[in-house]
Amino acid sequence: MGYRRWLQIISVKNVNDWNIIMEHVELVREIRCFDGTLLKPEHQANLSKIPRLYAATIDSHSDVCHDEHNRYAYRNILSTLPPSLKRLEIEHAHGPDIKIISLVKKHCPELEELILGRCTMFNRSPACDFWSSFPHDHDAYMSIDGTDAYAHSLGNELAPLKQLRLLRVGLYFVPSDIVLAHRLYHQRGLSAPATIHWQSAIPLAERTTNPPLQEPAHAEPATPVQLVSLLHRRDEDSHTEFECSKCVEITDASGRGAENSANSILRVYLPKIVCVEWMGWLTPGHLGTHSYRFPL
Structure with a gap:
């Protein structure tokens, strides 16, 4: 009895684990696939062979690789899913959400819970190779612009x-520059300028002066390596409530307004939706969520 219950909730930590799991597919109800366990098509196909699978958590960090020209390219971590699936959680993805959504619509249209997690500067410290190569592209998941249009597009797909x-x-x-604003200016008690020039702002912030310097001093410009280090640095108080009055002033009202508007748009496309969650900058470690519930 204990062995059967153990197999109902299973983790795939390395590819060899599939050999054991596939001998007992009829027992598995929940599965967690660690990074690197779904790189081969035959391992991806295993998921659709689990007839009673209810929930799956997939670490998709390996969804980028180098192609034959040594350039980054997206690759599939998932190619099929069982129709029985009701809950799908994606972790640490770099690729666009549309690929996962399209897969869900094709293979498990009765899905009830969808969590689309990304690899970010807040959950990857130090930076992975991808973000070390593209330190200016974090606006892919941080922006206050075009949120309504995004909600319409997302709702239409879902x-x-x-x-x-x-x-x-x-x-x-x-705002996509809120991390630079907070770490280079707010933490020194300063308001950030409208445009942040990180090459001069980083060495300036590293100089301890009283009062803090606001104008560039004579210093070597910061390098992209220094920028990556700054962005992926964990806050010292990352496990406690995030408190920055300047960040609150800049992001709280506008962010919640954008979230509420997006929620209303999504509700039109998804009449049965009960809960929508967005990532929250003003949360411990910037890893928490803002959760909105609709009346039943």
């Missing part, structure tokens, strides 16, 4: 999922 009740999206509705 509309065929008639049973979807919970949706978590790995986006922060905040």
Whole structure:
């Protein structure tokens, strides 16, 4: 009895684990696939062979690789899913959400919970190779611009999922330069300029002066390596409530307004949705969510 119950909730930590799991597929109800366990098509196909699979958590960090020209390219971590699936959580993805959504619509249209997590500067410290190569592209998941248009696009893609009740999206509705503003200026008691020139702002912030310097001093410009280090640095108080009055002033009202508007738009496309969650900048470690519930 204990062995059967153990197999109901299973983790795939390395590819050899598939050999054991596939001998007992009829027992598995929940599965967690660690990074690197779904790189081969035959391992991806295993998921669709689990007839009673209810929930799956997939670490998709390996969804980028180098192609034959040594350039970054997206690759599939998932190619099929069982129709029985009701809950899908994606972790640490770099690729666009549309690939996962399309897969869900095709293979498990009765899905009830969808969590679309991303690899970010807040959950990857130090930076992975991808973000070390593209330190200026974090606006892919942090922006306050075009949020309504995004919600319409997302809602249109998700509309065929008639049973979807919970949706978590790995986006922060905040200005894309808020991290630089906070770490280079707010932490020194200064307001950030409208345009932040990180090459001069980083060495300036590293100089301890009283009062803090606001104008560039004579210093070597910061390098992209220094920028990556700054962005992926964990806050010292990352496990406690995030408190920065300047960040609150800049992001709280505008962010919640954008989230509320996006929620209303999504509700039109997804009439059965009960809960929508967005990533929250003003949360411990910037890893928490803002959760909105609709009346039943």
